[in-house]
Amino acid sequence: MAALSRRRVLQAWLGSAPGLYGGPLNSIVAIARDPQIRSSQARLGAVLDRAVQAVCGSDSAEAAWKRVASPGEVVGLKVNCLAGRGASTSVALVEAVCERLQQAGIPAKDIVIWDRLNVDLESAGFRPSARSGRIRTLGNDELGYGGDLAIYGSVGSLMAKTLTHLCDCVINLPVLKDHGIVGVSGALKNLFGAVHNPNKYHLNVGDPYVADVFMLPPIRQKVRLHICDAVTAQYEGGPSYMPQWSWPANAVLASLDPVALDYTGWQIIEQKRAEKGMQPLKAVKREPSYIATAAGTGHGIGTCDPKRITRLEV
Numbered sequence: 001m002a003a004l005s006r007r008r009v010l011q012a013w014l015g016s017a018p019g020l021y022g023g024p025l026n027s028i029v030a031i032a033r034d035p036q037i038r039s040s041q042a043r044l045g046a047v048l049d050r051a052v053q054a055v056c057g058s059d060s061a062e063a064a065w066k067r068v069a070s071p072g073e074v075v076g077l078k079v080n081c082l083a084g085r086g087a088s089t090s091v092a093l094v095e096a097v098c099e100r101l102q103q104a105g106i107p108a109k110d111i112v113i114w115d116r117l118n119v120d121l122e123s124a125g126f127r128p129s130a131r132s133g134r135i136r137t138l139g140n141d142e143l144g145y146g147g148d149l150a151i152y153g154s155v156g157s158l159m160a161k162t163l164t165h166l167c168d169c170v171i172n173l174p175v176l177k178d179h180g181i182v183g184v185s186g187a188l189k190n191l192f193g194a195v196h197n198p199n200k201y202h203l204n205v206g207d208p209y210v211a212d213v214f215m216l217p218p219i220r221q222k223v224r225l226h227i228c229d230a231v232t233a234q235y236e237g238g239p240s241y242m243p244q245w246s247w248p249a250n251a252v253l254a255s256l257d258p259v260a261l262d263y264t265g266w267q268i269i270e271q272k273r274a275e276k277g278m279q280p281l282k283a284v285k286r287e288p289s290y291i292a293t294a295a296g297t298g299h300g301i302g303t304c305d306p307k308r309i310t311r312l313e314v
Contacts, residue, residue, distance in 0.1 A: 007176055021042040027257035027303050028311045029264045030054035033313070037231055037250045042134050044231075044252075045096045051227065051254035052100075064163030068225050069169055073105055076167030076222075077113045080175050081124035086241035088124035089173045089229050093252070097171065097227065098135055113137040114162045116193045147195040153212040153298070158196035164218050172226045172258065176249065176265045177234035182206030183281045183288035184266045185239050187226040187258035188301075191219050192304045201221055205286060211294035214258065226261050228253040233273040247272060259294045260309045266291065 032051040037044050049061035069075045078098060079089035098111055109132060118128040118139035128137050140215035143165065145158035163170065170204035174190035181202045183190060188210050192198035195216070198220055212222065230253055237244035249268070255261040266288055270280055281287045295304040303309060 006121070026308050027255060027260035028055050028057075028310045028312060029253060029255045029257070029260050030312045030314050031251055031253050031264075033088065033249075033251045035250050039250075041092060041096065042052060042094055045099070048096050048227070049100070050314045051252045052225070053268050054299050055225070055254045055256060055311050061100070062103065064102045068100065068105055068171065069104070071107075072110075073106070073168040074110045074112060074166060075101055076163065076170040076174055076270050077111065078100075078170050078190060078193060078223075079113060079115050079121070079124070079173050080193070081115045081120040081126065082174075082311040083177075083239055083241045084120075084123035085125055086232065086243065087175060087177055087238065087246070088120075088241075089236055090231060091177055092229070093127045093227075093229050094126075094173065097173070107147075108135045109133050111135045111163065111298040112166055113190060114140070114167075116140050116159075116160075116198075118142065121289040131270070132201070138166075140196075141195070150195075150216045150218070152215040152217065154208055155195075155201060155216070155218065157197055157213070159192045159216065159218050160196075160278040163194050167222060170219075171221045171241050172223050173226050174226070175233075176228050176230035176251075176253065176268065178236050178238035178245070178269060179237060179286075179288075182230040182290065184262060184269060184291075186230060186265045187255075188214050188290065188294055191223070207290040208293045208299075210290040211290075211299050211301065214270065215299060220301075223258075224256070224293060226255050226258050228261060228265060230265070230268070233268070233272070235269050235276065236278060259291060259300035262288070262294075263306070264309065264311060 030051040032047040053064040054062035081088040138162040143161035179185040230249040230251040233249040294301040
């Protein structure tokens with residue numbers, strides 16, 4: 001990371017009152033890019049490291065990953081696979097995360113890649129496996145949902161046992177893309193994959209449902225880091241993969257604050273829509289107002305105030 005970027009990270013982390021997750025008053029959203037990101041796993045890994053290092057304010061990538069999780073914890077990687085290949089969290093990015101977690105001391109047996117259904121994981125290129133001693137890849141249909149109904153505000157759901165019983169902490173791995181109902185599918189909405197009834201929560205452009213789902217205790221307590229796959233992003237037609245509305249953003253975004261990440265991703269999508277001569281999401285009645293709800297009184301998940309978001313290009 002360039003010296004200027006390191007100074008900006010320190011300025012964001014130091015001298016501020018404690019904020020979200022014990023971090024800065026200003027939420028950091030790191031955007032790491034490489035036009036050759038698809039050419040090798042090494043280049044993708046370098047982009048990933050730069051983003052996570054910036055968010056964690058560490059002098060090295062290894063130190064940054066050690067801040068994410070500790071040996072002895074089971075780390076869940078919540079991917080987004082509903083759209084299949086093309087608009088799902090890429091296998092290559094997940095493999096890079098797994099490699100770095102192991103380098104940070106997390107054994108393979110304590111890493112779990114998960115999403116709603118095994119068939120969704122397969123459609124995105126993952127191989128579901130529950131074999132012990134290795135990295136596990138599980139749909140929620142493997143362990144099911146259970147416990148008491150988790151309730152917050154407008155939502156009441158059973159929680160995936162993968163989250164509640166298996167994982168000690170979670171790295172959230174959404175995709176940067178448009179959503180035909182709620183406007184933007186990002187870090188907040190990716191946790192719809194942790195509840196048994198996400199189909200109930202798309203009314204009113206997902207507001208306040210997306211914010212309320214994220215407030216459910218197992219989610220708020222366990223999700224630590226958000227890494228958004230923006231290697232290929234989509235500005236219209238989502239959540240299904242629509243190649244005619246996709247573009248090579250060649251980037252990875254990271255943040256501790258899912259609201260700041262979603263706000264930043266939303267602005268990137270709006271910029272691309274404008275470049276393509278398309279109306280903003282508000283004009284087509286798909287403005288993701290749940291982002292502001294997630295930041296507001298009663299939720300306080302993060303910030304969507306651009307003055308309180310430190311956007312780092314690293």
